[in-house]
Amino acid sequence: MASIRDVAKEAGVAIxxxxxxxxxxxxxxPETQKKIEAAMKKLDYVPNELARGMFKGRxxxxxxxxxxxxxxxxxxxxxxxxxxxxxxxxxxxxxSTSDDKQREKECFKLLKSxxxxxxxxxxxxxxxxxxxxxxxxxxxLDYMVGNKFPVVVSxxxxxxxxAAREFINSGCRYVIHISGIRTDKNIMSYxxxxxxxxxxxxxxxxxxxxxxxxxxxxxxxxxxxAKCILEEYPDVDGVFAADxxxxxxxxxxxxxGKKIPDDLAIVAYGGTYITNASTTRLTSIHQPYKExxxxxxxxxxxxxxxxxxDEQADGNIILLPVSVEKGDTxx
Numbered sequence: 001m002a003s004i005r006d007v008a009k010e011a012g013v014a015i016x017x018x019x020x021x022x023x024x025x026x027x028x029x030p031e032t033q034k035k036i037e038a039a040m041k042k043l044d045y046v047p048n049e050l051a052r053g054m055f056k057g058r059x060x061x062x063x064x065x066x067x068x069x070x071x072x073x074x075x076x077x078x079x080x081x082x083x084x085x086x087x088x089x090x091x092x093x094x095x096s097t098s099d100d101k102q103r104e105k106e107c108f109k110l111l112k113s114x115x116x117x118x119x120x121x122x123x124x125x126x127x128x129x130x131x132x133x134x135x136x137x138x139x140x141l142d143y144m145v146g147n148k149f150p151v152v153v154s155x156x157x158x159x160x161x162x163a164a165r166e167f168i169n170s171g172c173r174y175v176i177h178i179s180g181i182r183t184d185k186n187i188m189s190y191x192x193x194x195x196x197x198x199x200x201x202x203x204x205x206x207x208x209x210x211x212x213x214x215x216x217x218x219x220x221x222x223x224x225x226a227k228c229i230l231e232e233y234p235d236v237d238g239v240f241a242a243d244x245x246x247x248x249x250x251x252x253x254x255x256x257g258k259k260i261p262d263d264l265a266i267v268a269y270g271g272t273y274i275t276n277a278s279t280t281r282l283t284s285i286h287q288p289y290k291e292x293x294x295x296x297x298x299x300x301x302x303x304x305x306x307x308x309x310d311e312q313a314d315g316n317i318i319l320l321p322v323s324v325e326k327g328d329t330x331x
Contacts (some may be wrong), residue, residue: 001046002043002044002045002290003045004019004022004045004047006043006045007036007039007040007043007045008039009037009155010039010042010043010268011032011035011038011039012035013032013035013036013141017032017036018036019039021033021036022047037041053164058068058090059091059115059116059117060068060089060090060091061090061091061092061093061115061116061117062081062085062090062091062092062093062116062117062118062119062120062300063093063094063095063107063115063116063118063119063120064078064081064092064093064094064095064119064120064121064122065095065097065104065120065121065122065123065269066078066094066095066096066097066122066123067096067097067098067099067122067123067124067125068096068097068098068099069094069096069243070245071244072244072270072272072273072274073242073243073270073272073287073289074122076203076272076273076289077141077289077292077293078094078151080289080290080294081120081293081296081297082094084178084293084294084297085297087102088297088301090117093115093116095107097123097125098191099123099125099242100125101125102205103195104123104125104126105126108126108331111136112135112136116136117136117137117304118136118137118138118139118300118301118303119134119136119138119139119300119305120138120141120296120297120300121138121139121140121141121143121149122141122142124142124143124184124186124187125183127184128143128144128145128146128186130183131143131145131148131149132146132148134149134240137300137301137303137304138303139151139296139299139300139303140152140153141153141292141296142187142188142189143184143186143187143189144188144296144317145185145186146186150299150316150317150318151188151208151317151318152295152296152299152317152318152320153189153292153293153317153318153319153320154189154287154292154319154320154322155319155320155321155322156188156189156190156191156195156322157191157192157194157195158190158195158321158322159192159195159269159322160191160192160193160194160195160196160197160198160199161195161196161199162285162322162323162324163192163196163240163267163269163285164195164196164199164200164203165199166265166267166283166324167200167205167238167240167267167330168199168200168203168266169330169331170204170238170261170265170330170331171237171331172205172238172265173205173206173235173236173237173238174205174206174207174208174233174235174236174237175196175200175206175207175208175236175237175240176207176208176209176210176229176233176236176238176239176240177193177196177208177209177210177239177240177241178208178210178212178239178240178241178242178245178249179209179210179211179212180211180212181211181212182211183254187237187287190286192269193209193240196240197209204206205238208231208233208236212225212245219244219248222244222245222248223248223252225248226245226248226249226251226253227252227255227256228251230249230252230253230256230258230264231256232325236264237263237264237265238264238265238266238267239264239266239267240263240266240267240269240281241266241268241269242268242269242270242275243268243269243270243271243272243275243282243284244274246266246267246268246275246282246284247268247274247275247277247278247282248268249264249266250266250278250280250282250329251278253266258330260280260329261328261329261330261331263284265329265330265331266282266329266330267282267283267284267285267329267330268282268283268284269284269285269287269326270284270285270286270287271284271285271286271287271323272289275325275327280327280328280329281327281328281329282327282328282329283326283327283328283329283330284325284327285322285323285324285325286322286323286324286325287322288320288321288322288323291320293321295318295320299318
């Protein structure tokens with residue numbers, strides 16, 4: 001692999017002249033520029049982008065942290081963000097932490113250098129104080145940090161209300177909903193479960209929350225859990241869960257002979273591609289991942305390009321509306 005020294009030798013110029021041209025730090029005579037560019041082409045020289053970024057204080061790279069890239073919602077969101085950044089000439093780095101705090105810390109330690117210009121954070125295992133110590137432009141996706149970083153998030157309260165309405169219209173009397181294990185009040189996604197409980201209670205419908213650490217389960221693990229819950233609580237006639245466990249509850253319901261939606265109504269929360277994976281299409285509350293991607297990138301670009309002023313309005317919460325995508329699993 002050719003080095004900058006090889007390019008300088010081939011072009012008959014000093015190494016610092018090649019460096020000035022590559023980094024754009026000073027003007028180079030047109031004739032000299034042609035010689036250097038011809039040498040780079042001949043030697044198939046590729047500049048070290050990381051080194052250039054460290055020199056210029058800008059890498060044109062963005063990092064995203066997610067708890068698990070196998071999660072359909074995070075994979076859909078990451079894919080959309082990568083497309084948007086590519087159009088803006090930015091490189092994309094994706095870190096999947098397995099919802100592990102130590103792994104998240106290791107990622108942030110790496111990202112403290114000039115390896116990236118900004119971070120889109122979809123993980124939630126650190127504390128608000130720990131996130132506030134991050135000294136880079138950052139956008140949160142589901143966690144309120146305070147007034148330092150903006151949060152771009154689905155309107156989870158609206159999601160809980162829409163899901164409750166689907167169960168009410170389906171005539172349900174006992175709804176269970178599968179949630180993660182809430183370890184921090186700043187995590188915003190739990191608002192959908194709280195709102196679901198509230199609206200169902202107002203309408204005289206019993207509800208029960210089942211906390212599950214979703215990273216601990218593969219598809220088969222979810223299936224066994226779903227089957228066990230449905231057999232243990234035969235009077236349950238409604239299930240609310242993220243896309244993947246909702247699909248598994250549908251499969252488990254069919255396995256024990258339940259009719260959908262007459263015996264059991266199911267509402268998925270996410271509305272990603274996986275809700276169409278079965279011949280029985282799930283009714284879902286669609287979180288607008290494309291719009292979230294667009295807004296997260298827009299907020300981050302404003303922070304990167306804007307003035308370094310701690311008092312600028314970075315800590316706003318941008319709520320994006322969710323919607324019902326009607327399927328075959330509710331009436």
